[in-house]
Every structure is written in C-alpha cells, then in structure tokens.
Amino acid sequence: MDIKDIIKPENLVYAKPRLMNDNPMHYCPGCSHGVVHKLAAEVIDEMGMEDKTIGVAPVGCAVFAYNYIDIDWQEAAHGRAPAIATAIKRLNPDKMVFTYQGDGDLAAIGTAETIHACNRGENIVIIFINNGIYGMTGGQMAPTTLEGMKTATCPHGRSTELYGYPLKISDLIAQLDGACYVTRQSVQTAAAVKKAKKALRKAFENSMAKKGTSVVEIVSSCNTGWKMNPVAANQWMAEHMFAKYPLGDLKDI
Amino acid sequence: MAEDIKLMKGNEAIAHAAIRYGCDGYFGYPITPQSEIMETLMEVAPWETTGMVVLQAESEVAAINMVYGGAGCGKAVMTSSSSPGVSLKQEGISYLAGAELPALIVNVMRGGPGLGTIQPSQADYFQTVKGGGHGDYKLIALAPSSVQEMADFVKLGFDLAFKYNNPAIILADGIVGQMMEKVVLPEQQPRRTEEEVRKQCPWASLGKTSERKRNVITSLELDSAAMERNNIRFQAKYREIEENEVRYEEINCDGADYLLIAFGSSARICQKTIEIAAQEGVKLGLLRPITLWPFPTKEIKHRGNFVKGILVMELNAGQMVEDVRLAIEGAVPVEHYGRLGGIVPDPSEVWDAMKQKLNINICNKQIHNVPELETISEESMQEVISNLNKMTP
Structure with missing residues (x-):
C-alpha cells in the first residue's frame, strides 16, 4: 500500500485545528502554551464563533498569541488585558471576548484590572497560565513562585520573609460575586488536556450566556525557566505546583 | 429653527457634546476639577437613548486601557481626567499612538507637581505637546477658551482623531471646566452601526470575517x-497634520505695537488686558493658539515681523514660551509672565508685567478703540475660584 492511499480524509484521526495558522511558534519545546492555544482555537471553532471572537494578548511569553490563532486580536499593555476586554465586550455585547494572560501579567502588574473586571462580572473569559515564573524576560520571580523556588531574581530561593507568599489569585477571584466560574486545570496528560478543553468550552459558553466572568487557570510548566527537561518539569509541576495550586473547580454557579 | 442656547459648565458641555456626537463609550475615574463630566453622563444615562456605554473604571490606568479596547474596535470612545490622573494615563496614550488608534482624551488641568492643588493651571503643556509617554509620538492637542469651545472641540477632536488614526486631546483647565457660560450644543448625531464602523475602520478588531x-x-x-x-510612517503623518491642521485665533493683531500670546483661559484674561493697554494708548494684539500641536509656528513668526515685543502669558512657569521663542528665532524680545500653583492673574497685573518686561514706556496717552470682546467677568472668575475652594481633591 502506498503512503498516498493512507493519507486520506476518512483515515484522519487527528489534525491541526482549523483556526491555528502555519506561523512557526516561538514557544520552547515542552511549554504548555502551545497546547492551551490549540484548545482555545478548537473551542472557538467548534462553537462556530470564529467571526465573533476577539482575543486580548498579554505582555509575557504569550505576547505573540495573535500570530497563532486566526481570529481578530488586540495586544494589551502589561496587565491591562481585562480592562481592554471589558470595553470590547461592553461596546460589542454580541462578540465573544477573552484574555490570555500569564501570572506576572495577571497576578502582579494587572492585579487591579483582573480583580475589578471579575468583580464587575464582565462577560468575558480569562485564560490564566500559571507557571510560577516570568518566562519572557528570562525566569524572574513571579507572585506565584513557590516558596524556596530559585529564579533569576531570587537565586537563593524565594524567601517568604523577603517576598511574601505564592499568590493564589484564583482563590481570591472565586470570592467575588461577579465571577461565575473559576477553575484550575493543567495540560500535562491526555486526560488533563480533555478536562481543560471542557473547562474552556464552559467558560466561553458562560460568557455568551451573560453569566459573569469565567477564569480558567492552567497550572503550566516552564521547563526553560525552571531549568529542567520537559519530562522532569511536568513531574516537578505535579509534585510541587499542584500541592500549592490544587486542580479542580473553585467556583461553578 | 432658533438656536437652543443653554447655560452650563464647561465640563457639562463636554458630556452633552459627547452624547450628541454619537460617542460610543466613555470610561473615566473621578478627579477634581472635572468630575462633572462623568457625573453628567451618568445623570443623563445615554445608554438608554443612543446606546452609549458609560463606565466608571477602577483607575485612570484601567480607563485609558478601556479606551484602547474600544478604539481598537473602531468605536468613538473617550476618557477625561485632570493632571495627576492624566499622568497615570500616559502609558495608555503612548500605546494608542503606537497602535494608531483614534480616541479622545480630556485633561482639565489643575496645579502640580504631585497631588498639587485643585485650582486651575496650565502646567501640563509640555506633557501634552512634547509627549508625556514614551516614544516618538504626537497628540493632536486642542485648547478651548470658552464653554462653547469645550462643546465644539468634542466633535473636532473625534473628527481629527479618525481622520489621522491618532489620539486627540482637549487640554482645558479648571477655569474653563468650572465656569458657566451660554453654549449652543450640536445636533444629535446617530451612533454608527457596526457595518458603518467596519467600512470606516477596516483595521478594527470586530471579528474576522471570511472577506479579510x-x-x-x-x-x-x-x-x-x-x-x-x-x-517613519508616523512622522510622515505628523508632518501632514502640521501642514493641514493648525488652528489659531487673532484678536486686534493688525497694526498692534506688541503681541500677547496665550491659550485657553489665559487668552480670556489677556483679552481684558488689551482693553486696559488701549486706555494707556498702547495697541496690543492677541494671538491664541487653538491647536497647541500642531503649533502655529509660521503664523507667530509672521506676526513677529510687525511688533516690538511679545509677552507669553501662561498659568505655568514658562512652557509654551519655548515654542514661541523657537518660532520667533530671536527677531524680537519674547518674555513670559505666569502665575503658579493655581493663582490666576488679574488682566491689569498682566499689563503691568508686560510694561516692565518689555520696557514699554507710556508717554502720551492716546486711547485706541478695541473690539467688543467676551471676556470673563471678575464676578464669574471669583465664583469659579470660590466653588473650587469648596471642593476636595
């Protein structure tokens, strides 16, 4: 049998999502961003919302998210994505609007914008990548960095005496009346990927049903920033990150 | 139809003019002396009539980024604040300029630096025209000197912003914001439909259609x-704006011995100074830049050929005077008179300063006729100041 006879649509079991374009990704091999991008692209496509979706990209590793998912985007100033998404959604209530932010963007410089957008119950989705580190700028300490974890700006390990504690911002958001759905997921196994996709679908549906703000935190690995190989990074994440940031729904109403 | 003349504050005029322009959204944060803009919008509730969105943000930073989000959808959106709040917005303003988005910003200036005072000032001239945020960019800057211009410049600001895909700013001050004058508001324009926005702004992020x-x-x-x-593209656009959009007003300039140059509320004070000088036999002209950027450089240079000296009056320590000196290139003496920290000078005080700084000697009194001008009455000015004194930051 020739290879051409095998590559036929009826034999297809998996394909690149239609909304992912052909731009080579700048993410490191082993990074969680690529998987989460793929899930977002699949959900938007499956909901038939390609022409009504506007994404807001952050400052951080995902600054170029707009290069990969084939929808309209706005690139935000550092931390301001929820304010930008607020205006896009309020001015265009029929559109589906989401932000895609890392922990530095969402939980440090953008804390005020994040908390207040959620508290107003903006009908948007916030996809929150928590890898406990600033990836883009070279592995500095983030508000989510674990106790004792070494980074470029806490090379001797995060001391709670000096820098306080890992910020569980999703737990904080879950306390806000405007947030309807807050969940913590991961994408390091096939089962986890499936669950994360379901969570994203629910979040996007909530936003169109005007239920309030949905936050999907994805506890992610940054093997480059953590100075590990991808496999070891995923193991370390399951062992240490999940202990501080347990997976599951924090709120679902 | 007879003109519908109303009496209102400058801040209120901005709010009403925004609704009538067909503005899509206002995002703001309270700060004296401009809070009446958002208060008026909330009172009128335009979301029930035109569909305009009005939202009180958690900070000036959030508000300017909401403006970015709305402007990125091709919507006509605006924010307003006063000096300390406008400092906070500078990051967002730089991003608006860098992304070439049309938007309207209003700064009703108060005295600084720091938390400063809530009294009027013009000390944000440099911040506005020299680029308060990072990078090489320019804001189209309009300086109203009356409540009527507060209303008119909303449309002018939006029109210029959309013509050049560049943010525009109304640089007012506490006097123009707080004083009450008669105003004729524009006719109500409908807000644009999404189809119209997509046509006018093909770059807008309104959802990717199969056609693009x-x-x-x-x-x-x-x-x-x-x-x-x-x-390079931005700079070419800025040169085009400098070529086409300079606006200014000249009062009593033909045959003037000396020239006053002032913007905004200072220009209103200087109008009275012209009358006082005329009684002492000196003919003063007043050139009022309306666009602070693009600056009326050529026009000021031209007027410099016919006068013995120039006084620039500003409610600051000497900011616009630098641009006037660059225009005049040393051809005639250019002096500055300013009051700081929220103090507003008397018209006669300006004249005394002018005589002293430009060595104007009054030998033979020869009364000149001056045109009837609409100056701010002393009672009205005192009312503004006393009202501001009652406010808190």
Whole structure:
C-alpha cells in the first residue's frame, strides 16, 4: 500500500485545528502554551464563533498569541488585558471576548484590572497560565513562585520573609460575586488536556450566556525557566505546583 | 429653527457634546476639577437613548486601557481626567499612538507637581505637546477658551482623531471646566452601526470575517527595520497634520505695537488686558493658539515681523514660551509672565508685567478703540475660584 492511499480524509484521526495558522511558534519545546492555544482555537471553532471572537494578548511569553490563532486580536499593555476586554465586550455585547494572560501579567502588574473586571462580572473569559515564573524576560520571580523556588531574581530561593507568599489569585477571584466560574486545570496528560478543553468550552459558553466572568487557570510548566527537561518539569509541576495550586473547580454557579 | 442656547459648565458641555456626537463609550475615574463630566453622563444615562456605554473604571490606568479596547474596535470612545490622573494615563496614550488608534482624551488641568492643588493651571503643556509617554509620538492637542469651545472641540477632536488614526486631546483647565457660560450644543448625531464602523475602520478588531485576514491591534514590532518603518510612517503623518491642521485665533493683531500670546483661559484674561493697554494708548494684539500641536509656528513668526515685543502669558512657569521663542528665532524680545500653583492673574497685573518686561514706556496717552470682546467677568472668575475652594481633591 502506498503512503498516498493512507493519507486520506476518512483515515484522519487527528489534525491541526482549523483556526491555528502555519506561523512557526516561538514557544520552547515542552511549554504548555502551545497546547492551551490549540484548545482555545478548537473551542472557538467548534462553537462556530470564529467571526465573533476577539482575543486580548498579554505582555509575557504569550505576547505573540495573535500570530497563532486566526481570529481578530488586540495586544494589551502589561496587565491591562481585562480592562481592554471589558470595553470590547461592553461596546460589542454580541462578540465573544477573552484574555490570555500569564501570572506576572495577571497576578502582579494587572492585579487591579483582573480583580475589578471579575468583580464587575464582565462577560468575558480569562485564560490564566500559571507557571510560577516570568518566562519572557528570562525566569524572574513571579507572585506565584513557590516558596524556596530559585529564579533569576531570587537565586537563593524565594524567601517568604523577603517576598511574601505564592499568590493564589484564583482563590481570591472565586470570592467575588461577579465571577461565575473559576477553575484550575493543567495540560500535562491526555486526560488533563480533555478536562481543560471542557473547562474552556464552559467558560466561553458562560460568557455568551451573560453569566459573569469565567477564569480558567492552567497550572503550566516552564521547563526553560525552571531549568529542567520537559519530562522532569511536568513531574516537578505535579509534585510541587499542584500541592500549592490544587486542580479542580473553585467556583461553578 | 432658533438656536437652543443653554447655560452650563464647561465640563457639562463636554458630556452633552459627547452624547450628541454619537460617542460610543466613555470610561473615566473621578478627579477634581472635572468630575462633572462623568457625573453628567451618568445623570443623563445615554445608554438608554443612543446606546452609549458609560463606565466608571477602577483607575485612570484601567480607563485609558478601556479606551484602547474600544478604539481598537473602531468605536468613538473617550476618557477625561485632570493632571495627576492624566499622568497615570500616559502609558495608555503612548500605546494608542503606537497602535494608531483614534480616541479622545480630556485633561482639565489643575496645579502640580504631585497631588498639587485643585485650582486651575496650565502646567501640563509640555506633557501634552512634547509627549508625556514614551516614544516618538504626537497628540493632536486642542485648547478651548470658552464653554462653547469645550462643546465644539468634542466633535473636532473625534473628527481629527479618525481622520489621522491618532489620539486627540482637549487640554482645558479648571477655569474653563468650572465656569458657566451660554453654549449652543450640536445636533444629535446617530451612533454608527457596526457595518458603518467596519467600512470606516477596516483595521478594527470586530471579528474576522471570511472577506479579510485577521486584524491585530498592536504597537509591538520586534524587527528593528520594520519598527523604524513604522516610526517613519508616523512622522510622515505628523508632518501632514502640521501642514493641514493648525488652528489659531487673532484678536486686534493688525497694526498692534506688541503681541500677547496665550491659550485657553489665559487668552480670556489677556483679552481684558488689551482693553486696559488701549486706555494707556498702547495697541496690543492677541494671538491664541487653538491647536497647541500642531503649533502655529509660521503664523507667530509672521506676526513677529510687525511688533516690538511679545509677552507669553501662561498659568505655568514658562512652557509654551519655548515654542514661541523657537518660532520667533530671536527677531524680537519674547518674555513670559505666569502665575503658579493655581493663582490666576488679574488682566491689569498682566499689563503691568508686560510694561516692565518689555520696557514699554507710556508717554502720551492716546486711547485706541478695541473690539467688543467676551471676556470673563471678575464676578464669574471669583465664583469659579470660590466653588473650587469648596471642593476636595
């Protein structure tokens, strides 16, 4: 049998999502961003919302998210994505609007914008990548960095005496009346990927049903920033990150 | 139809003019002396009539980024604040300029630096025209000197912003914001439909249709050569604006011995100074820049050929005077008179300063006729100051 006879649509079991374009990704091999991008692209496509979706990209590793998912985007100033998404959604209530932010963007410089957008119950989705580190700028300490974890700006390990504690911002958001759905997921196994996709679908549906703000935190690995190989990074994440940031729904109403 | 004349504060006029322009959204944060803008909008509730969105943000930073989000959708959106709040907005203003988005910003200036005072000032001239945020960019800056201009410049600001895909700013001050004058508001215009916005702003992020590629609103470009090309394009646009959009007013300038140059509320004070000088036999002209950028450089240079000296009066320590000196290039003496920290000078005080700084000697009194001008009465000015005194920051 020739290879051409095998590559036929009826034999297809998996394909690149239609909304992912052909731009080579700048993410490191082993990074969680690529998987989460793929899930977002699949959900938007499956909901038939390609022409009504506007994404807001952050400052951080995902600054170029707009290069990969084939929808309209706005690139935000550092931390301001929820304010930008607020205006896009309020001015265009029929559109589906989401932000895609890392922990530095969402939980440090953008804390005020994040908390207040959620508290107003903006009908948007916030996809929150928590890898406990600033990836883009070279592995500095983030508000989510674990106790004792070494980074470029806490090379001797995060001391709670000096820098306080890992910020569980999703737990904080879950306390806000405007947030309807807050969940913590991961994408390091096939089962986890499936669950994360379901969570994203629910979040996007909530936003169109005007239920309030949905936050999907994805506890992610940054093997480059953590100075590990991808496999070891995923193991370390399951062992240490999940202990501080347990997976599951924090709120679902 | 008879004109519908109303009496209101400058801040209120901005709010009403925004609704009538067909503005899509206002995003703001309270700060004296401009809070009446958002208060008036909330009172009128335009979301029930035109569908305009009005939202009180958690900070000036959030508000200007909401403006970015709305502007990125091609919507006519605006924010307003006063000096300390406008400092906070500078990051967002730079991003608006870098992403080439049309938007309207209003700064009703108060005295600084720091938390300063809530009394009027014009000390944000440099911040406004020299680029308060990072990078090489320009804001189209309009300086109203009356409540009527507060209303009119909303439309002018939006029109220029959309013509050039560039943010525009109304640079007012506490006097123009707080004083009450008669005003004729514009007719109500409908807000644009999404179809109209898509046609006017094909770059807007309103959802990718099958007819076009995806739209990305961004100011980011890591390739230096491409980023330089972007900057060259911005500069070409700025030269075009300088060529086409200079606006200014001249009062009593033909045959004047000396020239006053002032913007905004200072120009209103200087109108009275012309009358006082005329009684002492000296003919003063007043040139009032309406666009602070683009600056009326050529026009000021031209007027410099016919006068013995120029006094620039500002409620600051000497900011616009630098641009006047650049225009005059040393041809005639250019002096500055300013009051600081919220103090507003008397018209006669300006005249005394002018005589002293430009060595004007009054030998033979010869009364000149001056045109009837609409100056701010002393009672009205005192009322503004006393009202401001009652406010808190």
